[in-house]
Amino acid sequence: MKHQSANAPNPVTYIALGSDLVNTLILTLTEVNSQLALSRERERQAMQEADANRLLNEAEAMGYLRRDADTLQYYRRFGLNSYKQGRDRWYRKGDIDAWLESGKVNRHLD
The missing domain is CATH 1.20.5 (Single alpha-helices involved in coiled-coils or other helix-helix interfaces)
Incomplete structure (x- = not known):
């Protein structure tokens, strides 16, 4: 064999x-x-x-936009959508992107 x-x-x-x-x-x-x-x-x-459709909390939205909480509040007055649940505020990533593309507020990266 x-x-x-x-x-x-x-x-x-x-x-x-x-x-x-x-x-x-x-x-x-x-x-x-x-x-x-x-x-x-x-x-x-x-x-x-x-x-x-991903939801970002306030801290994540601040990191994504590279801005502080006061600036996010300012942006909300200019149409940035957010959702409040209890003490928490949430942002949909697609809403942020669409709002930025609309050009309502000029975004300069640091």
Whole structure:
């Protein structure tokens, strides 16, 4: 009995495929690739939506905007949406981004 070492290459087996089967495989792989690209785009959009809907507390919003609490209060007077629950104030990240893009207050980074 001949013993093969673990590092010995495996023998290659060739099979003949009919042209109909090859064409079917190509069409199937093309469709799978298309569906995979669509799935990736949907995932990217879902991640963007989740990021926009993320709630930031006052400290996180101050860090995101690089501003202090008094400045956030000032920004709220100029239309920055926030949500108050008890003593806590929350900001939706998408609201902050949309408000910044609106240009209601000029934001200069330090």
